[in-house]
Amino acid sequence: MVLEDHIKKAKEGKQISFNYLLDTFWNDVYNFQLKRTQDEYEAEDITIQSFSKAFDKINTFKEEYNFKTWLIQISKNIHIDLLRKKKTSIQSKTTTEVDDAVYKIIDDAPSPEDKLITEQNLAQLLRFIKQLKPHYQQVINLRYFQELSYKEIAEHLNEPMNNVKVKLLRAKKLLSEIITESQHK
Secondary structure, three states: OOHHHHHHHHHOOOHHHHHHHHHHHHHHHHHHHHHHHOOHHHHHHHHHHHHHHHHHOHHHOOOOOOHHHHHHHHHHHHHHHHHHHHHOOOOOOOOOOOOHHHHHOOOOOOOHHHHHHHOOOHHHHHHHHOOOOHHHHHHHHHHHHOOOOHHHHHHHHOOOHHHHHHHHHHHHHHHHHHHHHHHOO
16 A cells, blocks of 8 residues: 555544554654754654644645655644743643544554554563653553553543554554564564
8 A cells, every 4th residue: 555545544544544654754753853852752742742633634634745744844833832832831731622533543453563462471561561661651551451541541641632542553563563573582
């Protein structure tokens, strides 16, 4: 499937296409923000917010534009907004309103990452999880061990649901890479 197909499928709410877009463009957006912020945590946070907003507004994307450029522009705008908020000393938390568009990211079938994660024995899985950054460990723990819904996780973390979904997609991807890497040692 080519990029245009994944964008079309994402507009239809297909989880696999959201995963593809996240995996394909994560490093581009993250590296762009890392150069701007010089801070790994802030760059990662802005990248999560960028994908959250992009997935929320995917239906506004026009095919005649470059998708990567569109994502970078969203990311740039989020960073500028955060800088403005810091300057005016307003709390830089994003809104916690959950609108209907959040539900477009469907969580229907288990992804390959889900299958890989669930096939690990618990002790080994916990060792792998400990290799993730703390905020990724937290969403994995809340989702898989405490079995909270996306809505409950969003409330627990006081973050928008879309941010939680993007963070969880990223955490699962990183965890599956750690598991796969350990199997090839």
